[in-house]
Amino acid sequence: MAVDHYENFPVASILLPARLRPAVRNLYAFARGADDIADEGDADTLVRRTALETWRSAIQDLGTHRAVRTPLSAPDQILFERLGQTITEHQLPIQPFLDLLSAFLQxxxxxxxxxxxxxxxxxxxxxxxxxxxxxxxxxxxAEQDLSQSDAICTGLQRVNFCQDVAVDQAKGRCYIPLDCLARHEVTLPALADLCRSRPTQAPAAWQAVLQDQIAQARRLLLTGSPLAWRLPGRIGWELRLVVHGGLRILEKLEAGGCNPYADRPILTRRDGFLLCWRAFCRPCPAPSS
Structure with missing residues (x-):
């Protein structure tokens, strides 16, 4: 199990109430589908952009008319019909869907x-x-709920950026801020060389870069973590497991010498027992200032 892509989306988890599982599946199908348009396969940029803009028009239709008027392929039509039902049933805002699409277009x-x-x-x-x-x-x-959720979600994505340096490099992307690389005198070509050569020990400069990024991700997760202990029932349990899963990946990155291109850390079954224990009896500490 890895903290990556949309796999931290709690799809059909037994911890979710049965009444919400179809809605979560529909939200996941949208997020995963849009991400695949942006990233998967060998289509050129124009084809990907056209497909994502079509999805954006369909989402705008749902926001305005509660029905899709934009022409779609048969599979996409089914996806958006189900999504529209979920949006209507749960009175979901449209802006988060548009925000996701804007990021995939970017x-x-x-x-x-x-x-x-x-x-x-x-x-x-x-x-x-x-x-x-x-x-x-x-x-x-509530505003506090949304703010702390934002911190958790951004923290999880920052974990993913640390974990997937080599994966992102293979796609021609870098999600480590360039000013952080420059501060530690690491260049993008040097980072690309590291990802290709996969040395058994990371250079000191790169370790410093990743320590910076690990600290940012950990601070965000800890800042948002009170939400996971405040929310009741199954959603609280789900969120506590997700937060502790992200923190565990960061622990593994550090234990592995900040060397994710040689040994990408993942969560194993053994980690699962540890995470359940932590989710039950170990609230996260307050973030250091």
Whole structure:
């Protein structure tokens, strides 16, 4: 089990109430499908952009008319019919769907991020909407809930960026802020060489880069973690497992010498027992300032 892609989406989990599982499956199908349009296969950028813009028009239709008027393929028509039912039944906002699509469209042309603010803006649109939609399903939409959910979702995505440096490099992307690389005198070509050569020990400069990124991800997860202990019942359990899963990946990155291109950390069955114990009796500490 890895903390990556949309696999931190709690799809059909036994911890979710049965009444919400179809809605979560429909939300996942949308997020996963849009991400695949942006990333999977060998279609050129124009084809991907056209497909994502078609989906954006369909979402706007749902927001305006509660029915899709944009022409779609047969599979997409089924997906959007189900999504429309979920949006109507649970009175979900449209903006999170549009935010997700804007991030996937950005992935078609933006391959690196200059600094922390530009990366956080990307996370705001590519990660945070998922958490906000889940909170709407559970009726937990107070400002504090949404803010802490944003911190968890951005933190999880930052974990993924640390975990998947080599995977992203293979796609021609870098989600480590360029000013962080420059601060530790690591260049993009040098990072690409590391991902290709997969040395058994990471250079000290790269370890410093990843330690910076691990600290940012951990701070975000800890900042948002009170939400996981405040939400009642199954959603609280689900969220506690997700938060502790992200923190466990960070522990493994550090234990592995900050060397994800040689040994990409994943969560194993053994980790599952540890996470269940932590989710039951170990609230996260407050983030360090």
């Amino acid at each position: 992935d078609l042309t933006v391959t690196s991020y200059a600094d922390e603010p530009t990366l956080l803006d990307y996370c705001r649109r590519s990660a945070n909407p998922v958490g906000r939609l889940m909170l709407h399903l559970f009726g937990a939409t």
